[in-house]
Amino acid sequence: MTPELELCCGTVRQASLVELISAAAATGFGAITANPTLHAEAGLPAAELRARLSDAGVRVSNIDGFGSGLPGIPTGAAIDPYRSFHGRDVSRTFTTPEDAFYRSAEALGADSINIVHFGADPATPRDAIAEALTAICGRAASHGLRIVAEFIPGTGIHDIAAAAALIEMTGAPNLGIMFDTRHLTRSGGGVADVARYASLIGAIQLSDLKLAAVDDPNRLLPGEGELPLAEMLALILKAHPELPVGVEVFNDELPRMTPLDAARASADSLRPIVKAALKS
Numbered sequence: 001m002t003p004e005l006e007l008c009c010g011t012v013r014q015a016s017l018v019e020l021i022s023a024a025a026a027t028g029f030g031a032i033t034a035n036p037t038l039h040a041e042a043g044l045p046a047a048e049l050r051a052r053l054s055d056a057g058v059r060v061s062n063i064d065g066f067g068s069g070l071p072g073i074p075t076g077a078a079i080d081p082y083r084s085f086h087g088r089d090v091s092r093t094f095t096t097p098e099d100a101f102y103r104s105a106e107a108l109g110a111d112s113i114n115i116v117h118f119g120a121d122p123a124t125p126r127d128a129i130a131e132a133l134t135a136i137c138g139r140a141a142s143h144g145l146r147i148v149a150e151f152i153p154g155t156g157i158h159d160i161a162a163a164a165a166l167i168e169m170t171g172a173p174n175l176g177i178m179f180d181t182r183h184l185t186r187s188g189g190g191v192a193d194v195a196r197y198a199s200l201i202g203a204i205q206l207s208d209l210k211l212a213a214v215d216d217p218n219r220l221l222p223g224e225g226e227l228p229l230a231e232m233l234a235l236i237l238k239a240h241p242e243l244p245v246g247v248e249v250f251n252d253e254l255p256r257m258t259p260l261d262a263a264r265a266s267a268d269s270l271r272p273i274v275k276a277a278l279k280s
Contacts, residue, residue, distance in 0.1 A: 003237060003274060004030040006061055006244035008205060009038055011266050013088070013250075015259035017042040018052065023263035025056035031244045033062045034108055036100040037092050046107035053109070060108035061244050062148070062203055066101050066115045067093040069136050072124030072156055073117070082119055086217045086250070093118055098136070102143050112146040112203060114178050117155040124156035130169040137172035148203040150178035151187065159187035164197050176202020179236065180248065181227055186214055194232045198239040205248035206233070206273065218251040221269035229273045234280035245274055 007029040012020055017038045024032045042049060053059060067073055073094050074082065082091045093116060101113050115136065117129065133149065140147050151163040163177045179201045184193065194201075208225030209216070222229050233245065247266045254262040 001241045002278070003241065004244040005267060005270055005274070006031040006033065006204075006246035007263055007266060008033045008246045008248035009035060009064065011247055011249045011254060012259050012262045014255045014257075014262070017049070018044075019259045020263075021052055021056050021058050023259040024058050026260060027263040027267040029058065029263065029267060031059050031061040031246075033064045033114075033246065034060050034104065034110070035064050035092070036096050036104045039063075039104040039108060040100075049107060050109060060110045061246075062112045062114055063101050063105045063108070063110050064114045065090075065093050065118075066096070066098065066113050067118055067120070068096055069098050069115065070117050070120060070124075070132050070156075071128045072121035074119050087252070088250070090118070098139070102140075102145070105143065105145055110145070112148055113140060114148050114150055114203065116150045116152060117157045118150075118152055120155050122155055122158060126156065126162070126165065126169070129156050130166050133166055133175070134170040134172060137170060137175050141172075141174050146174045146176060146202060147172070148176045148178040150180060150183070150205075152180075152183050153187045160184060160189055160193050160197050164200055167200055176200055178203045178205065180205040180207075181229060181232060182207050182209055182219055184232075185209060185211075185227060191228055191231050191235070194235045198235045201236050201240060201243070203246065204233070204236060204243055205246045206270065207247070207249045218253075219249045220251070221249055221265060222247060222273045223269050230276035230280060233273060233277035237277060245270065 207219040
């Protein structure tokens with residue numbers, strides 16, 4: 001089974017939703033991610049967006065960046081630094097209401113929402129996060145949606161083990177882990193952690209990095225760095241062969257390209273990793 005390739009919207013953040021759909025279709029991606037802002041800025045009714053997706057042979061898999069529902073997130077003036085975070089305005093993570101994610105998921109046909117504790121107080125009690133997450137998973141289930149929790153160093157969900165613990169604490173059947181290779185490495189994780197938690201992974205975000213510059217905010221395309229991406233991916237696909245393989249690369253180079261060229265570079269970097277993983 002050849003996995004579906006997924007173009008994460010942050011990788012081509014210069015693209016509108018319509019441009020993202022077109023670029024993904026032209027470069028062999030079967031899925032894209034989106035967010036409520038991208039959806040709203042499209043300014044098109046749901047029926048037209050779904051028709052464009054269908055005509056292009058592309059689906060929206062995940063609605064990304066839901067942070068407003070968890071305790072410990074920045075509020076008030078504490079949000080201001082995130083209005084220009086490495087050249088990106090990520091303040092919507094804290095300000096977009098939960099209902100907006102459900103509306104976008106319904107309009108675009110997505111099956112999951114990515115929840116993040118990005119920017120939040122790392123000392124937030126895990127019990128408080130679990131309580132909020134349990135309620136969110138219940139509401140998401142009523143919309144027929146899965147939730148994937150992204151672990152991010154320096155937050156209350158700081159590594160893959162913390163994300164796994166939350167799954168156990170909530171007991172929510174529609175909760176999984178958003179697996180991000182950069183976050184795994186920066187939190188001290190490796191291949192052994194992927195093997196341990198592969199069954200809990202519900203979404204994938206691949207990027208690369210060089211270990212000597214692990215804290216550089218510029219991510220590398222898969223294959224440009226030193227991470228054992230194929231080995232990690234093989235473990236995940238063995239557990240979940242149906243998962244799309246996403247590429248999420250935030251750097252200074254891709255936004256200077258046309259959406260088509262950025263999507264092509266992403267696809268060209270991803271295919272050899274997938275091929276190697278399938279041979280493992």
